[in-house]
Amino acid sequence: MANLYPGRKRRNAIWTVLAYAATAFGLLWLGLILGALIWNGVGGLSLDVFTKMTAPPGVVGGLLNSIVGSLIVTAIGLAISAPLGILAGTYLAEYGRYGKLANVIRFVNDILLSAPSIVVGLFVYQFCVVPFGHFSALAGGVALAVISTPIIVRTTEDMLSLVPNTLREAASSLGMPRSLVIQQVAYRAVRSGLITGILLAIARMTGETAPLIFTELGNSLFTADPTGPMSSLPLIIYEFARSPYPEQQKLAWTGALIVTAAVLSLSIFARVMSAQRGAGK
Amino acid sequence: MTATSMPVTMSKTAPMDRAQALGRLKFADSSFRVMTLGAALVVLALLVGVAVSLFIGAWPAFSHFGIGFLFSDSWSPPKERFGAAAAIYGTVVTAIIAMVIGVPVGMGIAVFLTELCPPTLRRPIGIAIELLAGIPSIIYGIWGVYYFKPFMQAYLQPFLISTLGAIPGVGALFAGPPLGYGIFTAGLVLAVMILPFVTAISRDVFETVPTVLKEAAYGVGATTFEVVGSIVIPYTRVGVIGGVMLALGRALGETMAVTFVIGNATHISTSILSQGTTISAMIANQFADADPGLFTSSLLALGFILFIITFLVLAAARFMLSRLEVKAGR
Numbered sequence: 333m334a335n336l337y338p339g340r341k342r343r344n345a346i347w348t349v350l351a352y353a354a355t356a357f358g359l360l361w362l363g364l365i366l367g368a369l370i371w372n373g374v375g376g377l378s379l380d381v382f383t384k385m386t387a388p389p390g391v392v393g394g395l396l397n398s399i400v401g402s403l404i405v406t407a408i409g410l411a412i413s414a415p416l417g418i419l420a421g422t423y424l425a426e427y428g429r430y431g432k433l434a435n436v437i438r439f440v441n442d443i444l445l446s447a448p449s450i451v452v453g454l455f456v457y458q459f460c461v462v463p464f465g466h467f468s469a470l471a472g473g474v475a476l477a478v479i480s481t482p483i484i485v486r487t488t489e490d491m492l493s494l495v496p497n498t499l500r501e502a503a504s505s506l507g508m509p510r511s512l513v514i515q516q517v518a519y520r521a522v523r524s525g526l527i528t529g530i531l532l533a534i535a536r537m538t539g540e541t542a543p544l545i546f547t548e549l550g551n552s553l554f555t556a557d558p559t560g561p562m563s564s565l566p567l568i569i570y571e572f573a574r575s576p577y578p579e580q581q582k583l584a585w586t587g588a589l590i591v592t593a594a595v596l597s598l599s600i601f602a603r604v605m606s607a608q609r610g611a612g613k
Numbered sequence: 614m615t616a617t618s619m620p621v622t623m624s625k626t627a628p629m630d631r632a633q634a635l636g637r638l639k640f641a642d643s644s645f646r647v648m649t650l651g652a653a654l655v656v657l658a659l660l661v662g663v664a665v666s667l668f669i670g671a672w673p674a675f676s677h678f679g680i681g682f683l684f685s686d687s688w689s690p691p692k693e694r695f696g697a698a699a700a701i702y703g704t705v706v707t708a709i710i711a712m713v714i715g716v717p718v719g720m721g722i723a724v725f726l727t728e729l730c731p732p733t734l735r736r737p738i739g740i741a742i743e744l745l746a747g748i749p750s751i752i753y754g755i756w757g758v759y760y761f762k763p764f765m766q767a768y769l770q771p772f773l774i775s776t777l778g779a780i781p782g783v784g785a786l787f788a789g790p791p792l793g794y795g796i797f798t799a800g801l802v803l804a805v806m807i808l809p810f811v812t813a814i815s816r817d818v819f820e821t822v823p824t825v826l827k828e829a830a831y832g833v834g835a836t837t838f839e840v841v842g843s844i845v846i847p848y849t850r851v852g853v854i855g856g857v858m859l860a861l862g863r864a865l866g867e868t869m870a871v872t873f874v875i876g877n878a879t880h881i882s883t884s885i886l887s888q889g890t891t892i893s894a895m896i897a898n899q900f901a902d903a904d905p906g907l908f909t910s911s912l913l914a915l916g917f918i919l920f921i922i923t924f925l926v927l928a929a930a931r932f933m934l935s936r937l938e939v940k941a942g943r
Contacts, residue, residue, distance in 0.1 A: 344836035351729055354721025355738065358812070361805045362745050365756050372759075419652030427649060437653050440660045443927050446859060447920070448866020450893045451663060454916040458666040478659055485656060509638055511645035539749020542868040542893070546900055566751050570869065573755045588755050592748060599747045603740065 366592075373589025376582045381590075385554055386568055389577040395587055397554040401469065401563040405548060406537045408473025408558060413481040414530055420481070421488025426514050438489075445482040452478045453543025461547055469562035472548030479540060480533035487529025491522040524605050531602035535595045541566035565591050663920060671914035674907060682914060688879035688895075690903075695911035697918055699881045703796055703889040704919070707871065708864040710800025710885070711807055715864075716857055718804070719811025724841050726812070727819045739816070746809035754873035757802045762874055765801075766793030770886055773797075788884040794876035796889040802870050807860040814856030814934075818849040855933030862927040866919060868893035892919040 380394045387393025420437070428434025453475055460471035495518045503513040519526070544550075549561040550571065565587050572584035674682060674695065685696025726739055770791035778787040822845050830840045846853065876888025877898050890898070892915045903909045 340836055340839070344838040347838040347841075348729060351721045351725040354718045355725045355730075355742075357718055358722050358742050358745060358805075358808055359738070361808075362741055362748075364760070365748060365752065368756050368760055369752070416652050416655060419649045420656050423649035423653040427646060428653065434653070437657050439928075439931060440657050442931050443924060444656065444660055446862050446866075446923075446927050447663070448868065448893060448923055450866065450868045450896055451667070451916050451920045451923070454670070454896065454913060455663040455666050458670050458913070459662065481656065481659070509642040511642040514645070535747065539751065541749070541751045542897055545897055566749065566869075569751050569755060573758065573873070584755060588752050592752050595749055596744055596747055599744070600740070603743075 369585070369589045369592055372582070372585035376586035377589070381583070381586055386563065386583070389575070389580060392579075393583065395565065395568065395583060395590070397551070398563040398565045398568040398587065399590070400554070400556070401548075401551070402538065402565040404556065404558060405469050405472045405476060405544070405562065405564055406534060408470060409476030409480055409537050410530070410534060412474065412477035413484055413533060416477070417481045417484025417529070417533070418488050418526060421485045422492065422514060424485065424489040425492035426510070426518070441482045441485050444478070445486060448542075449479055449540055450542040453546045456543060457546040467547060467549035467561045469548050469558040469560065472544050472562065472564065473558070475543035475547045476537040476540060479543065480537050483533045483536060484529045487532065488526060491525030491529070492518055494525075495521050528602045528606045531598050531605070535598035535602070538598070539566060539591055539595045541570055545570075664917075664924075667913055667917040667920055671910060671917040674910040674914040677907060678911075682911075683918075686881050690899075690908055693907050695907065695914075697892070697911075697915055699879050700890055700892040700895045700915055701918065702881050703799075703875065704865055704891040704893070704922075706796055706885060706889070707800040707803055707875070707891055708861060710797060711803035711864040712857070712861060713804075714801065715804035715807040715860065716811055719808045719860070720815050720853070722808070722812045723815035723819055724845075726816055728837055728841060728845075742809050742812050745805070746813070750806070750867060750869040753802055753806055753870035757798070757870060757874040761802060762793040762798060765795075765798050766791050770795075770797075773886065785883045786885050789882070789887050791886065792876065792888060794874055794888050795886050796875060797885045799871045799875040799889075799891070799894075800885075802874055803864045803867055806867060806870060807864050810860045810863055811856060814859060815849075815853055818852030818856065819845055821852070822848050851933050851936050855930045855936075858926050858930030858933065862923045862930060865926065866893055866923050868897050872897045892916070 380392060381396075382394060382399065383396055384392065384394030385397045386395060420441075424434050424438055424441075428437070456471055456475040456478065460474050461467055464471075499517055499521060500513050503517045504510075508516070544564055544567050548564055548567065550567040551561045551563045553563075555562055569584045569587045569591065572580040572587070575581060575584070678685070678695065682695070682697055683701070684698055685694070686698035686702070687694045687696050688699060689695075722742055726735055726742075730738060770793070773787045774789070774791060778784045826844055826848065827840055830844045835843070871891050872894040875890055875894050877890050877894060878888035879890055879895070882889065896912050896915055900909075900912055903912055
């Protein structure tokens, strides 16, 4: 009988090396992208970035209106998606559970979770921009809400289904109606989980660009009026990164660094919170 | 539990009639139920709303061009002649390039994390790969245009043109000048973007393999590669395919990164090194300049096509993943 051992060992070694190489490849990209962001972005960080408006080429400008605009639009998005997502997630985990309707909604939510954001943008354009005849930060907020709601629905449902049934039964046996069992017992038990979902939703909304092109449009002036077009960090990165002027390109990198730092720290923070929860169990 | 957070209905109605208090409680109870049901129905309505509103917006283009809209590659705003073929072609080709590169590498990382990685490094490396998924698409775009595009132009594309481009037949795919921008560049950037999704899902499904199965294989002397190839992957095949489809859905709909590096040429070329466009890049790039009427409607029609394609892919992905969940639940 032929000795199979050296061949098997060799094949194993080759595949092991390939798996290591794949991991190195993935980490290399992360390093390259973060490195480029820090290399190009840190130099542009100054007080001006946070105190001055975006400016035409030749004038020293900052990103104040874009940063404020991003915060406002994200706040609008969250004000819609957080209650909507938590309530819908509650229905799936508490009332619907194994019902047919709940299964359909769960499926639809999963589709929305990975639906292309540009399609969502077009939908909101049809729904919130065309009828009113103009672009607005409100429409941008609605678009972000459509994108972030599925995230909150998903985490809320996942978290609530971790609550032991004995806890619910104990509360019910004291005579609490179902809604109070959910609000006073189940929500309390998963509070950190709900916050994790909201943080992930904020992280997703912060970096989202495509749907804002057709809804919020962008604005070079400072405005806090949500019924008009408003500037936003991702939009200004999109605009300035393609600009021929070095000072605008520099601001684009600085904006990119700010957005990435915000998104990554939010998602790391969310992960740490859910990890602590997991360890505490 | 603090006094203020106790049910308001109870403490307020205590001196009142018991039946009245119970009535209020019942009302609050059922209205909460209705509210959650309403929110869940809104989620359902969103998906229906996306489909219906895009279809309404796309109707003028569909009725004007008919089925030919799908097969025409002319895109000429001044002549008001629009066709989706170039955009669909670019979308499919970039997604194929992304899958061919991203799936094996993503699965390789998942194998590394579940089978090979020292336990102390598992968490940090896992988080690092997940961070790759957290980086917003526009950041990939700006990075791609400032760093990756020049790299492609100076090194990888000339190399491909002089090697693969010289082979008769296949060479046509790698012909043309090294522009940096193009379908191939966009496909590579997409590959990196879908990596973390493939890794995350492969890792999740690999972990559903019962340890006894793996230990039994190791026990009869199988190597790590043999355990992965003969036990882990066959056991999780459906889930891995589901995860791959999910990543495909992402690749098809990705917008900002692609818009930056694909070159936005609205015609089909045989060479994958040449400039092209995708459905999402076309919409992002042209929507601002589009006149209301047939132009805007054609862009909405593209959006509707993209929605249908991704819906089918994602639905298939979910179907496969749910089959694995049933299996794991047993």
